Amino acid sequence: MNVQITRKCQILFFIVFSLFINNNLISQTIRGNNNVVKKEREVSQFSGITISGIFDVYISQGDKEKLIIETDDNIQKYIITDVRKGILNLQLTDNVKRLKILNVYITVKELESLIILGGNNVIVSSALTTDELEVYLGGESNLSLNVLAKKMECDITDAGIANFNGKVDFFDVRISDDAELNAFDLQVDVCKLKASGFSQAKINVINKLDMIVTGDCNVYYKGSPEIHNRVFSGGGFVIKRKLEVE
Template sequence: MKHVLFAVLVLFTLTTGCRKIYPDGPAIKQVRNVSGFDKIEAGISGNIRFIQGPVSKVEVEAAENIQSYIITEVKGNKLIMKTQPNVNIRGGSVNIYITNPTLTGATLAGSGNIQFDSEIAANTLELKLSGSGNISMPALSANTLFSSITGSGNLSINGGTVTKQEILITGHGDYETRQMQSEESKINLTGSGSAKLWANSKLEVTITGSGDVWYLGSPTINTSITGSGKVRKL
């Protein structure tokens, strides 16, 4: 009985220990002293705006009284954006503006959005979406693109060229890159999300879920379909 009571008390503490913070006053911009990263990871309910530029700079725009609860730190080569543990920011808006010369990866794990405001150039780029927010990019120039969607958010790239792209969709978000040309595309779709892409030479599709793959181009197509999804030409 004592063990049960202790477990209940622990559970109560964990579920009620989150501190609610309400923004107060106008938003201000605060420059953060962080550098030496080429990957970004957002686990915050806010909007991330990224520009590939010559100088590294990170600015957080939010109400002054919540600035100290928004963490921006570099671990290894990754810029991590999150709120302090056991803190729930209620209402208001958080905008984080990032400029950096290079980018090799971006991860969105929260309900916010990552918006790229410039074309991205990279040798290899990895995009991971596991939250309910969206990742959008105007154009990409890369040798290899790795993308994964395990949440309900959408990932879109609206132009550019890549030599090869590999996509994994296990959630029900959508992948939209039909305006970005690729030579080779490989996709594994086990969820209910759909993909629209452009492949010129080779398209390899594995579907075990209910989502469809739509394609542009005239590639050689190899398929393995055990789910209800289909491969369709746009």
């Protein structure tokens, strides 16, 4: 009898404790007050950007670095931004919920690296000119990038979706998991492609193409490149698409 009473007490205590924890967590959740404001933040010089959260980010190239946050005024303090070793870090604290607007406007003088994690939507609409650019796209993020570069290295993983246009001399790209690369509008002179998992890649190559394609991924390519190395295994396929004549 005493054992049953003790067990009931333990269960009751667990239920009460769980309710207390849940209520405490709910009380800590921060929601926007619908008073949307734009605030500029001071930043030092940077050539790299790391984004983690659920932001809508608009990147442009200019003469001076600039950062503007647009969201509810009571949320501004929960958006963490700092520059360390030339990298602008942008992060949202986990307890912020239900935001209608969370826009970030970044102006960069020279961009050499871009890391995107989480569920962001990042747009570089005007042509970004740079010698070399490294891109990592993960999580469920989307990236639309207009770029003119001599060399670009890119890793696209998880469920990331990349839409590229512009012109690149050398394009080294690795795509895996359920990621998607749409780069028919990116003119590439030399391309090194490694695709795996259930990914899909669309590329436009002029002179030289090296491919390693494994798993159930699909690769579509335009142009008439000389294929130097081709390693292919798994249930996916490689298809050449004709260039559209205007």
